[in-house]
Structures are given as structure tokens and as C-alpha cells.
């Protein structure tokens with residue numbers, strides 16, 4: 001599971017359907033510990049994470065896998081070399097499932113070529129974060145009953161966002177209309193080629209949309225000043241009740257986290273239970289990751 005780009009609608013639908021069954025299982029408080037019994041899952045995180053790492057850990061444990069968390073501080077990493085060395089080590093330990101987050105785009109693909117384990121990309125640089133897009137799609141589908149023909153506005157720092165890229169691929173593949181909204185300095189130059197409409201103004205970008213997906217300013221990936229002050233940014237691109245009024249009256253608000261309140265989103269919107277799906281996204285994250293582990297381990301079982 002390296003990227004959404006290249007996946008077909010039936011594959012995405014099958015993953016979402018399976019994840020749906022895990023939502024019900026999780027809500028019932030049951031587990032399915034036989035499924036991954038005897039399997040080893042390693043969480044290899046070269047970048048910080050709260051939701052993704054924890055939910056992969058929970059997902060693995062609820063399915064009965066032995067889960068090992070390896071946090072690697074970015075500051076002590078000599079990227080290319082360390083990654084390949086680490087791959088060799090993990091391969092020697094006969095790992096079945098390897099979840100990797102790394103600051104370099106393409107790191108997960110590289111690792112997948114070097115190890116026998118099934119590799120899951122938990123975010124590689126500015127490239128992709130496929131399980132985030134799947135959990136976002138599941139959250140939307142559960143609320144709206146479909147993805148097709150919905151209009152989704154992805155707003156903010158699109159340039160540095162792997163979440164935006166994975167969501168653009170998934171949503172356009174599933175027949176949704178996607179808009180990207182943000183300042184020109186935070187927009188990839190070729191983004192329109194991905195089949196999205198580009199807006200640099202929140203009022204116009206949010207007009208009549210069904211879903212508003214907000215993104216964090218990824219300061220850690222900015223090599224120069226791309227935005228003025230945070231106050232100024234919030235004034236023009238931060239989502240508050242006033243800007244949300246331009247979307248459909250029942251439009252829903254999403255954010256992959258971590259949120260920077262008062263920078264890209266106002267607390268009144270983020271915490272509004274009638275509009276915000278942010279908590280639900282976290283719940284869907286566990287179910288989606290269970291579905292992904294389930295599907296990938298089926299393949300691994302066939303190779304036994």
C-alpha cells in the first residue's frame with residue numbers, strides 16, 4: 001500500500017467496504033485476534049506522528065499481530081543510507097508488515113523493493129499518505145452515502161501536503177469534483193493537471209461545496225517564507241464560521257490533524273459537532289488500517 005495513484009475504483013470500494021465492517025466490530029467492542037496471530041508488524045516512524053502511529057498499533061493489536069514500534073529521530077538519521085541499512089535489519093527479522101513514515105518522498109517505495117514484508121506508506125515527504133485518504137473517504141461516504149458527484153474543497157498548504165495528493169487521487173478516481181484553495185505560494189505549479197480546479201480565494205473556492213478539508217501549514221517543509229504572518233494567513237485562508245457560510249448549508253468540515261487552531265482553522269468550527277468530522281476521522285483511521293492490514297496479510301498468507 002504505497003500510494004493511491006494508480007488504484008482502481010473497485011479496489012478502493014472493496015477497501016472501504018471491509019473498513020466499514022471493522023467500524024462495526026470496533027464499536028461492538030469485539031476484536032478478531034486470530035486474523036494476524038503470529039504475524040509481526042513493525043511501525044517504523046522517521047517523522048513525528050500521533051494519530052497514524054497509534055492507530056496502526058491499535059489496528060495490529062486488535063487483529064492479534066505482534067506490534068513493535070520503532071521511533072527514529074529525524075535529527076540522527078542519515079537518510080538514504082540509514083533507510084537501506086534499517087531495511088536489511090528488519091528483513092533479517094522476518095517482519096510480515098512494515099509501516100513506514102519518512103520525510104523523503106519515495107522512501108516507502110524504496111523500502112518495498114528491499115524487504116520481503118508488505119510495506120504500508122504512512123506518509124512519505126510530500127508524496128502520499130494513502131491510508132489518510134482512505135479514512136477520509138470512509139468518513140465522507142458514511143455521512144453522505146457516496147463520493148461520486150460531491151464537491152470537495154481541499155484548502156491551505158497543498159504544496160507540502162501528502163494528504164492533499166492522496167485525497168486528490170482518490171476523490172477524482174471515485175468521481176468527486178475536487179477544488180484546491182490556497183495562496184499561489186502554497187500551490188504546486190502543475191496541480192490543475194491532477195484534474196482539480198484551483199482557487200486562490202476562500203469565498204469563491206468554498207462556494208456551494210459539500211466538504212471542506214483543511215490542511216496545516218507545514219512549516220517544517222518550508223525552506224523559505226511562503227506565508228506572511230499567521231494572523232494574516234488566518235484572515236485570508238483560515239476557516240471560520242464566516243467563510244464556511246459560503247459552502248452548502250450542511251457542508252461538513254474535515255482536518256487530518258494535527259490542527260493549528262487560529263492558523264488554518266478556528267476552534268468554533270473545529271469543535272462544532274454539527275459540522276466537524278474531525279473526531280470521526282480518527283475513529284475511521286483505526287478501521288481503515290485494520291482493513292489494510294487484513295488485505296495485505298491475506299496476500300502474505302498466500303505466500304506462506
Ligand code: ASP
Pocket residue numbers: 123129162163215216218256257258
Ligand atoms: N498528519 C498529516 C501528515 O502526516 C498531516 C499533517 O502533518 O499536517 O501528513
